[in-house]
Amino acid sequence: MKFKTLGKTGLKVSVVGLGGIPIQKVTEDGALEIIRECKNRGINFIDTARGYTVSESHIGKALKEVGRENFIIATKAMAYNYFEMKKNIDDSLEALGVEYIDLYQIHNAGTRGQFSDVVSEDGALKAMVEAREEGKIRHIGITSHNHEILEKALDYEEFDTFQFPYNPVEDQGADVLSKAAEKNIGVIIMKPVAGGVFPKPALSLKYILNTDFVTLAIPGMDSIEQVVENASVAENLSLLTDEEKVEIQKIAKEIGTDFCRRCGYCLPCPQGINIPAAMLLENYVKSYSLNDWALKRYEGLFSKASDCIKCGICEPRCPYNVPIRKRLESVKETFGE
The missing domain is CATH 3.20.20.100 (NADP-dependent oxidoreductase domain)
Known part of the structure; x- marks a missing residue:
C-alpha cells in the first residue's frame, strides 16, 4: 500500500x-x-x-x-x-x-x-x-x-x-x-x-x-x-498508459454531460426544489441501492420533483448543460410520485 x-x-x-x-x-x-x-x-x-x-x-x-x-x-x-x-x-x-x-x-x-x-x-x-x-x-x-x-x-x-x-x-x-x-x-x-x-x-x-x-x-x-x-x-x-488515457477520454465522451455535478448553479428554483439534492438521492437508489435511506431523505425535502412546472429557468444556469427538466422526470419516477 x-x-x-x-x-x-x-x-x-x-x-x-x-x-x-x-x-x-x-x-x-x-x-x-x-x-x-x-x-x-x-x-x-x-x-x-x-x-x-x-x-x-x-x-x-x-x-x-x-x-x-x-x-x-x-x-x-x-x-x-x-x-x-x-x-x-x-x-x-x-x-x-x-x-x-x-x-x-x-x-x-x-x-x-x-x-x-x-x-x-x-x-x-x-x-x-x-x-x-x-x-x-x-x-x-x-x-x-x-x-x-x-x-x-x-x-x-x-x-x-x-x-x-x-x-x-x-x-x-x-x-x-x-x-x-x-x-x-x-x-x-x-x-x-x-x-x-x-x-x-x-x-x-x-x-x-x-x-x-x-x-x-x-x-x-x-x-x-x-x-x-x-x-x-x-x-x-x-x-x-497511452491506451488508458485514450480509454478514459472515450468513456468520458460517452458519459457526456447528462449528470449532475452538484455545483448548485441551477438554484434557486422558483418552486423551491433542491435540484442537486433530488438528483443525488436518485443516484443513491440507482448506483448504491440505498432505497430506504434515500427515500427517507427525499421525503424530507421541502419540494419534490413532482413540483416542477417545467419553467426551464434552471437549465441555462447549468454550466454542464444537464437537461434538468428531463432528469427531474426521472427522479419523480424513481421515487414513485
Missing part, C-alpha cells in the same frame, strides 16, 4: 481509504469483515458521517475487534452552528466508541449562507476548535460539492483538509484543490467513480491517484471484493 502525508495534519494515510456510505447496507458482521480486510490490505483511513445512519456504530463495533489503533478515523456532520456541531461531535464519539476522532469535518457546506454560519461567531467552526482543544478531535476539515465554498475556506487556517468530488468526468474542483495542496491542506477525494457513473472503478481510481494534488481517495465499499480491488490499484500503482 502506498501512503502519503495528509497535509498539515502530519497523518500518514493510505492513498485509498474506506468510504463509509455503503456500510449502512451491510450487517455488523459484514462491516467487521470489510474493516478487517482493510487492515489486511494496509488501508488505514476510514471516512463516515453522522448522516450515514448505522455506519458510525457499525464501524465503531468493528474497531473494537480489529483495533482502533490501526486506523485514522474521519467523520462529519451537517451542523453549521455552534450548539448543533458540539452535540454532533459528542454523538459521533459515542457511536464510534472512541476517545477521540482524528478528523472531524463540516459535512456538505453547499451554500454561501451555510458557510457563513459555519465561520460566524456562534458557528460550527468555533465548536470544532473547542473540541480540538479538549482533545475530542485532532483535526478539522470541510466537505462540499461546490468549489466556490472551498475557495472561501482557503482563507481559514483552521481547515486542515478539503473533501470534494474528483474523477475523470468531474474536474470542476481541480483549481481549488490544487491551491489547497499548495497550502499544505490535505485533499480527500470523494465520488471517485462519479457516484457510480464511471463504469470502470479501477481505471478511475488509477486516474485520481496519479493526480498530483490528491492525497487519497475514499471509494465506498460494501464487500471484501471491493476492498481487494481498490487496494490493488494502490498496491500496483503505475502511470497511466
